[in-house]
Amino acid sequence: MTGGHSLSDASLTLPSLEQCIRVLTLEDYNTRVVVLGVMALGAAAGLIGTFLLLRKRALTADALSHATLPGIAIAFMVMVAMGGEGKSLVGLLIGAFVFGCIGILLILAIRHTTRLKDDAAIGIVLSVLFGLGLCLLRIASEFPSGSASGLGGFIFGKAASMVASDALVMAGVAVVVLVATCMLCKELTLLCFDEEFSSVQGWSVLLLDIVLMSLVTVVTVVALQSVGLVLAVAMLIIPAASAKYWTRRITSMLIAAAIIGCLSGWLGAVVSALVPRMPTGPIIVLLCGFWFVISFIFGSNDGLLVRQFLRWSLNKRIARQHILRAVWEVCEQHTDSEFGVHEVVRLRSWHTRTVKRLLRKSVAKGYVARKSPTTWRMTEKGRVEARRVARNHRLWEIYLINYADIAPTHVDRDADMIEHVLGPELVEKLEKLLVAGDEPKSPHPIGASG
Amino acid sequence: MPQTRIEEEHSLTSPVSVHDLTVAYHRKPVLWDVDLDIPEGKLIAIIGPNGAGKSTLIKAIMDIIPKVSGRVMIYGKPFKKQRKIVAYIPQRESVDWDFPIDALGVVMMGRYGTVGWCRPLRRRDKEKALDALDRVGMADYANRQISQLSGGQQQRIFLARALSQESTIYFMDEPFASVDAATERAIVQVLADLRSNGKTVIVVHHDLQTVNEYFDHVILLNMRVVAHGPVESVFTQENLKKTYGGRLTLLSEAADRLARQGTKL
Numbered sequence A: 001m002t003g004g005h006s007l008s009d010a011s012l013t014l015p016s017l018e019q020c021i022r023v024l025t026l027e028d029y030n031t032r033v034v035v036l037g038v039m040a041l042g043a044a045a046g047l048i049g050t051f052l053l054l055r056k057r058a059l060t061a062d063a064l065s066h067a068t069l070p071g072i073a074i075a076f077m078v079m080v081a082m083g084g085e086g087k088s089l090v091g092l093l094i095g096a097f098v099f100g101c102i103g104i105l106l107i108l109a110i111r112h113t114t115r116l117k118d119d120a121a122i123g124i125v126l127s128v129l130f131g132l133g134l135c136l137l138r139i140a141s142e143f144p145s146g147s148a149s150g151l152g153g154f155i156f157g158k159a160a161s162m163v164a165s166d167a168l169v170m171a172g173v174a175v176v177v178l179v180a181t182c183m184l185c186k187e188l189t190l191l192c193f194d195e196e197f198s199s200v201q202g203w204s205v206l207l208l209d210i211v212l213m214s215l216v217t218v219v220t221v222v223a224l225q226s227v228g229l230v231l232a233v234a235m236l237i238i239p240a241a242s243a244k245y246w247t248r249r250i251t252s253m254l255i256a257a258a259i260i261g262c263l264s265g266w267l268g269a270v271v272s273a274l275v276p277r278m279p280t281g282p283i284i285v286l287l288c289g290f291w292f293v294i295s296f297i298f299g300s301n302d303g304l305l306v307r308q309f310l311r312w313s314l315n316k317r318i319a320r321q322h323i324l325r326a327v328w329e330v331c332e333q334h335t336d337s338e339f340g341v342h343e344v345v346r347l348r349s350w351h352t353r354t355v356k357r358l359l360r361k362s363v364a365k366g367y368v369a370r371k372s373p374t375t376w377r378m379t380e381k382g383r384v385e386a387r388r389v390a391r392n393h394r395l396w397e398i399y400l401i402n403y404a405d406i407a408p409t410h411v412d413r414d415a416d417m418i419e420h421v422l423g424p425e426l427v428e429k430l431e432k433l434l435v436a437g438d439e440p441k442s443p444h445p446i447g448a449s450g
Numbered sequence B: 001m002p003q004t005r006i007e008e009e010h011s012l013t014s015p016v017s018v019h020d021l022t023v024a025y026h027r028k029p030v031l032w033d034v035d036l037d038i039p040e041g042k043l044i045a046i047i048g049p050n051g052a053g054k055s056t057l058i059k060a061i062m063d064i065i066p067k068v069s070g071r072v073m074i075y076g077k078p079f080k081k082q083r084k085i086v087a088y089i090p091q092r093e094s095v096d097w098d099f100p101i102d103a104l105g106v107v108m109m110g111r112y113g114t115v116g117w118c119r120p121l122r123r124r125d126k127e128k129a130l131d132a133l134d135r136v137g138m139a140d141y142a143n144r145q146i147s148q149l150s151g152g153q154q155q156r157i158f159l160a161r162a163l164s165q166e167s168t169i170y171f172m173d174e175p176f177a178s179v180d181a182a183t184e185r186a187i188v189q190v191l192a193d194l195r196s197n198g199k200t201v202i203v204v205h206h207d208l209q210t211v212n213e214y215f216d217h218v219i220l221l222n223m224r225v226v227a228h229g230p231v232e233s234v235f236t237q238e239n240l241k242k243t244y245g246g247r248l249t250l251l252s253e254a255a256d257r258l259a260r261q262g263t264k265l
Helices: A017-024 A029-054 A058-081 A089-113 A118-141 A149-156 A164-183 A185-193 A195-200 A205-227 A232-243 A250-274 A280-298 A304-333 A341-347 A352-365 A380-403 A408-421 A424-434 B054-061 B079-085 B103-115 B123-135 B151-163 B181-196 B208-214 B237-244 B249-261
Strands: A338-340 A368-370 A375-378 B016-025 B028-038 B043-047 B069-074 B086-089 B169-173 B200-204 B217-221 B225-230
Touching: A017 A250, A029 A058, A029 A164, A029 A185, A029 A205, A029 A232, A029 A250, A029 A280, A058 A089, A058 A118, A058 A149, A058 A205, A058 A232, A089 A118, A089 A149, A089 A205, A118 A149, A149 A205, A149 A280, A164 A185, A164 A205, A185 A195, A185 A205, A185 A250, A185 B103, A195 A205, A195 B086, A205 A232, A205 A280, A232 A250, A232 A280, A250 A280, A280 A304, A304 A338, A304 A341, A304 A352, A304 A375, A304 A380, A304 A408, A338 A341, A341 A352, A352 A368, A375 A380, A380 A408, A380 A424, B016 B054, B028 B054, B028 B217, B028 B225, B028 B249, B043 B054, B043 B181, B043 B208, B054 B169, B054 B200, B069 B079, B079 B086, B079 B103, B086 B151, B103 B123, B103 B151, B123 B151, B151 B169, B151 B181, B181 B200, B217 B237, B225 B237
Parallel strands: B043 B200, B043 B217, B086 B169, B169 B200
Antiparallel strands: A338 A375, A368 A375, B016 B028, B016 B069, B217 B225
């Protein structure tokens, strides 16, 4: 390590403002290395994670990262046996890579030779290889020469131990992943969307899967040092899952996932530089989770708020249409457009206060005008809208009676649920089916119902 | 297993000729000794009860699932060499429609085969995809995300994707399954267009009522080919009874037993 004061502090105290500024402005060489490396990693994981998510192989990646542990331990032992320190990062990562591949092959073998499904195969491989890894790690720590003390850092990640060459490796992996996703975007999209179709067209599903899983393996292995193998899968999956809440296009989903991964990596590295003894992996994963919650709530594509808003505005529209139809039915009974609140109340089983509240809203919309404290009048605009609403309602009722064989006494409520979502297209179809020029009449007596 | 024909009897002019095809799922045979010469330029329905192996037959022809034995020739050559002239419309349920892609994006996939590895699509490909969308009456929906389309519209997107491939042979797996009237009309129109352009269309079909109206040829299938030929002569009460009647208990029992004992076919 190149003497990073802020990274090797042992006390768990809140960082001073000065420290925060130093870290955020990347003043320390060490912080700079960690932050840039983890950001590159986050972007790469977001990109390839998007395809992993769409291919529905998220848990395979989890098994893969757990399977790397015995590889790390064995690589250490081999290197020590050959007379080395046993701490060469490249050597350890090669071991991790080999065992990651072995893990995937074992899953494939179980899937193809037994009747077990994927989830069981993943569960078996993940736990057995991780258990093996823990045992081997214990054995490695008993080795006479060399110290295995740093190997535990691979389990939860220890970004502080990164040096410049590690960051360069991460940047290199990010470039490789970026180039591969650009070149193979259409092939991987096809693979994830429609495997059978792609095989008929002559794309080798096996080859594409190998390419995808190799890229995932490389990213996972590189992530071991900073995020740790227990949580590496989070960097692949969570940015991609969050990105889905912002877009409906795969290209923009890729970009969004890369950005979210990058941001999580940056913040994670910054926080872990400020709070020394905190393992980096969990912090980065928590930040990924934070972005996910943000996306889930505020996301423009099917986010919680958007959904709530759509529901709220639909309910508002439904309430407006209900009062208009009620007024229309009152006015139908006498010839003019004037009516009293009591008439509407008599027709529907609503509360007087509710009717008045809804009428006031209709006034604001310009559908209804108040003539005197007790009488109201429908405006011309209101008549047009009310006529349309009542007509849709009746068309749907007649359709239900004639085609779905629902009793006339029940159709009112059923029509209530559907009529508000009928588009012009459907209404036109209903008209063609049901109306021979004349206005449709209500198929049931109008009274206190919906 | 009876070796009924020898290879030389294969027609080189037949778009699809199947010779002694046997297919198994998890060692359990689902198709036995299928022999077929499919005529060129016709609309062909594959009819049979559930579990008769209708989808399995077309998937085995297109190498999606492995064959236990037998061979398939497309215009006298193996399928691998003829991919470019074969288009496939899978069942709608076979994909996840929540995928982040729009209708045009799906149709463009039909062009991927001609573009090749690592190359981007050309403007020509986009034009062909748009044209295909237009042919199924979905031009207005090009930029709609696919999860927002109705079931029938999704089916038409699949149809458009196959059309954009400009193939000679089309395999369709239950394209009429639970679609609206507009989609059914669109599909029938496309089928008629394809036939008048001399294309061969093989459709897995489930609705016996419409076979006479929509198709020229019919293949009656129930784990083996019960009968095949022109609709007028083959689509008879007697053949249907043979196809749908429970006469094959022995065959399926034998298949079950093979699966249980793990005998390699």
